[in-house]
Amino acid sequence: AQKVTQAQTEISVVEKEDVTLDCVYETRDTTYYLFWYKQPPSGELVFLIRRNSFDEQNEISGRYSWNFQKSTSSFNFTITASQVVDSAVYFCALSDYSGNTGKLIFGQGTTLQVKP
């Protein structure tokens, strides 16, 4: 069975601190996709990144970076120099690869509060 675990329910940091959001996944598939989404208070899901299981290269996009470690089934997300606007709920998600189904298994989410 597929499962995504985000062990950190809530994280609070002060602006400009770096923060890492953890994500651990379980799947029997050898190929799969991993995602991160941001959900601000308004509710919409903002797509941040998609990574396929073939690509273990770390990725950096501005203040965001992602560390994919297949050996530990983890896909952690780091925000550098956090800002108040980063306050939101962040979801890690997993989908299978076959047929590109788009069905996502979400983690429980991590609420990030960045204080000024």
Next chain:
Amino acid sequence: GAVVSQHPSRVICKSGTSVKIECRSLDFQATTMFWYRQFPKQSLMLMATSNEGSKATYEQGVEKDKFLINHASLTLSTLTVTSAHPEDSSFYICSARGVGNTEAFFGQGTRLTVV
């Protein structure tokens, strides 16, 4: 980019009434649409998958007679919550995937409150 529009964004209805939520793909043909539900401070759970022109596939535990899904065209899927009860109050969000796409794109979501 791919745009998915969901309407309404918020709806309040009385217990026992039905409410319809629309999910439209604006700039691509959505062969598959997904409906998720999110209770307050919880994660998103897939309710059902619908393919254009065929019956929706519901996840375990989701009542198909209560949550009617119609995907009659390549740009529109609707979710109708029938005989709504306060426990159906939730955030409903759809996503749509086109032919050859490797990801689905999310609508803005609908916050349903049943009073």
